Amino acid sequence: MKIIGLTGGIGSGKTTVAKFFSDLGVPVYIADIEAKKLTDSSPEIRYELTALLGEETYVGQILNRKFVADKIFKDKLLLEAVNGIIHPRVAVHFQDWVSKQNALYVIKEAAILFENGGYKNCDLTILVTAPKNTRLARVMARDAVSETEIEQRMNSQWSDEKKATLADIIIKNIDLHETQKQVISIHNKFLQTFKFQ
Structure with a gap:
C-alpha cells in the first residue's frame, strides 16, 4: 500500500482536495x-x-x-x-x-508535512497551492480570525516555493471544478501505476 502525503499552506484548500480523494473511495487520514x-x-x-x-x-x-x-x-x-x-x-x-486499511493507496493530509519531515515516510507528495489573497479570504471567512493572526500562522509554515522543491505533484486550487478534475486525473494515474507495484 502506497502512502501519499497531501499538504498545503493554511487556506490552500488541502482539506477540500482530501475530500475529493475520499469521494473517490480513497482512505484519507486528516492529521490535524x-x-x-x-x-x-x-x-x-x-x-x-x-x-x-x-x-x-x-x-x-x-x-x-x-x-x-x-x-x-x-x-x-x-x-x-x-x-x-x-x-x-x-x-x-x-x-x-x-x-x-485495504486499498492501493491512502492519503495522509498534514499541514506541516515538509516542515516536520513527515514527507520522508510517504511514497509521493502532493502540494496544494492557492494565491495568498485567496487563502487569506478563505481563512477569514472560515475561522473568524484577523488577517494578522492568519499572517502569523502563514509565517510559521514554509512558503509554497520552498515546499514545491520537495513536492512530487502540485495542484493549483483556484477553481474547484478544475481542482476536482485534477484529483480525478491523479487518482486514475495512481490506480494504473500502483496496480503493478
Missing part, C-alpha cells in the same frame, strides 16, 4: 483532526503540554486552543516543542490506522 482528538484524549499529551505552557492550556479535558495558538504562533521554539509532543503520537496513530 486526529491530533486534536489526541490532545483532548491523551493524558500523556495533556500532562506534557500543561507542563510546557501552564495551567491555562486545558479547560477541563479540552485543549484551550486559542490560548495555545496565541502562545505558539509568536514563539518558534514553543511551536517546535509543542509539535515535538504531539506529532510523534500522531505518527504512531497513523501507522495503526494504515494497518487497518
